[in-house]
Amino acid sequence: MKNFLKNVLPLPAKRSVAYHNEIVSRLDLLGQQYSEIESNLGQRYNEIESSLGQRYNEVMSRLDLLSQQYREMMLRLALTRAPGRGPITPDAGDGWDEYYDNAEGAETLQVEHYIIPLLSKHTIPFNRVLDFPSGRGRIAEAFYKVYAENIEYFVCCDANSNAIDNCRERFAGNDVFDYMVNKTHEYQCIPFEFSNESFTFVYSFDSMVHFSYKWIDFYMSEFYRILDNGGYLFIHHSNLGSPDVVTDNRKSEIYYENPGGRSPNSAEDIRFISEKHGFSVVEQNIFDWAVPNSDCVTLLKK
Numbered sequence: 382m383k384n385f386l387k388n389v390l391p392l393p394a395k396r397s398v399a400y401h402n403e404i405v406s407r408l409d410l411l412g413q414q415y416s417e418i419e420s421n422l423g424q425r426y427n428e429i430e431s432s433l434g435q436r437y438n439e440v441m442s443r444l445d446l447l448s449q450q451y452r453e454m455m456l457r458l459a460l461t462r463a464p465g466r467g468p469i470t471p472d473a474g475d476g477w478d479e480y481y482d483n484a485e486g487a488e489t490l491q492v493e494h495y496i497i498p499l500l501s502k503h504t505i506p507f508n509r510v511l512d513f514p515s516g517r518g519r520i521a522e523a524f525y526k527v528y529a530e531n532i533e534y535f536v537c538c539d540a541n542s543n544a545i546d547n548c549r550e551r552f553a554g555n556d557v558f559d560y561m562v563n564k565t566h567e568y569q570c571i572p573f574e575f576s577n578e579s580f581t582f583v584y585s586f587d588s589m590v591h592f593s594y595k596w597i598d599f600y601m602s603e604f605y606r607i608l609d610n611g612g613y614l615f616i617h618h619s620n621l622g623s624p625d626v627v628t629d630n631r632k633s634e635i636y637y638e639n640p641g642g643r644s645p646n647s648a649e650d651i652r653f654i655s656e657k658h659g660f661s662v663v664e665q666n667i668f669d670w671a672v673p674n675s676d677c678v679t680l681l682k683k
């Protein structure tokens with residue numbers, strides 16, 4: 382500060398020492414005030430930033446809830462269009478367009494909230510990944526953003542060929558991605574066209590929650606076949622069938638008669654099926670979705 386005054390503000394010789402000292406002390410005071418204001422502003426900025434962050438998280442979780450409620454209403458609507466006995470497992474082909482449109486945008490939050498916390502506790506080989514059923518690839522996109530540097534090969538697989546066309550557009554130009562439309566039949570389970578041990582990690586999100594026990598049993602045997610030894614499977618499934626889960630009405634075998642279209646499977650069922658096919662259960666986490674404790678994510682190792 383004194384150097385600054387010497388160079389920039391040369392003082393008249395007559396007034397020299399007292400005048401110079403006065404200005405120096407005023408400037409010092411100004412400097413102190415400036416630092417105080419700067420630090421107050423910094424503090425205020427941090428407060429505003431953290432309260433905005435909290436507000437953002439609240440709004441996002443509210444949006445997540447609204448989108449879940451919306452999906453539930455869509456399923457109820459489907460029920461009014463299809464009175465009488467319906468399928469016990471979802472239509473694999475068309476009819477998902479409204480879901481795809483509505484769910485788009487929720488993926489980052491869902492991956493961060495439901496998938497990563499469980500995966501990040503374990504050392505998982507993400508070299509060759511399968512997303513089944515991928516729909517239009519929204520979860521695949523959010524998942525890939527997190528693990529891109531580990532992934533050499535990533536397959537999006539769904540029975541809906543339009544959804545797979547959407548995946549092709551979505552990941553156009555990225556050679557890591559490959560695509561498969563798997564065949565399905567209402568009364569028959571059809572194996573994947575993947576060779577044995579094609580993948581090191583398979584995951585399924587927001588789809589098998591609707592699958593019947595028979596379909597889960599079949600796909601679990603297929604996942605075991607197409608995974609490498611030491612590979613992992615992450616599966617999001619229903620826990621509605623657990624005796625601890627309370628619903629307004631009787632739990633139905635027709636998945637879309639139940640809250641959130643959940644099939645009447647339980648975490649216990651999935652553990653039983655997985656172990657029967659040779660998997661070890663690494664971890665199961667039950668959480669609220671359609672009703673308290675309606676859902677579960679299970680991590681399995683081959």
Ligand SMILES: C[S@@+](CC[C@H](N)C(=O)[O-])C[C@H]1O[C@@H](n2cnc3c(N)ncnc32)[C@H](O)[C@@H]1O
Nearest residue numbers: 473474477514515516539540541565586587588
């Ligand atoms: C609710 S969407 C979820 C899609 C995606 N996981 C997501 O979160 O955006 C359910 C998907 O399951 C697919 N699907 C249902 N049963 C299937 C089966 N047996 N084989 C392949 N795809 C199936 C449907 O075509 C649809 O794309």
